Amino acid sequence: MMSNIPSTLLSTCLNTYDTHMGDWPMWGGWWFMWPIVWVAVFLVIGIFVYKDAEKRDMNGLLWFILVILPMVGILFLIIYLVFREEHVKDMKFDSSKSAEKMLDERYARGEVTKEEYRDMKKEMKK
Numbered sequence: 503m504m505s506n507i508p509s510t511l512l513s514t515c516l517n518t519y520d521t522h523m524g525d526w527p528m529w530g531g532w533w534f535m536w537p538i539v540w541v542a543v544f545l546v547i548g549i550f551v552y553k554d555a556e557k558r559d560m561n562g563l564l565w566f567i568l569v570i571l572p573m574v575g576i577l578f579l580i581i582y583l584v585f586r587e588e589h590v591k592d593m594k595f596d597s598s599k600s601a602e603k604m605l606d607e608r609y610a611r612g613e614v615t616k617e618e619y620r621d622m623k624k625e626m627k628k
Contacts, residue, residue: 544570551582558587601626 548570556562568578602623609619 544575547579560587
């Protein structure tokens with residue numbers, strides 16, 4: 503008799519019907535999973551917003567918390583998408599480059615003139 507109780511309970515949970523809706527099944531008894539699914543969706547969106555905000559040199563943690571707030575998270579997501587910074591943070595400074603190499607790159611891009619390039623090279627060799 504005791505071994506039938508878990509199977510009976512499981513079959514009852516999986517075959518529940520919402521009585522105020524007639525014979526319409528409530529997603530086969532899995533209706534209690536929807537809040538968990540929504541929390542998971544908001545967490546994933548929050549993680550994407552956090553990473554994007556950090557790349558744009560904004561406060562990622564603040565935006566993460568605002569986006570995962572119940573009821574107003576979608577509003578803050580829209581606000582973030584409208585008002586986020588346009589620029590993405592440049593790559594970190596590469597300390598392995600020497601000053602001469604950086605000067606050579608600047609000269610190749612045309613950022614300094616030939617005279618400025620020579621003057622700066624002489625200055626570095628001192």
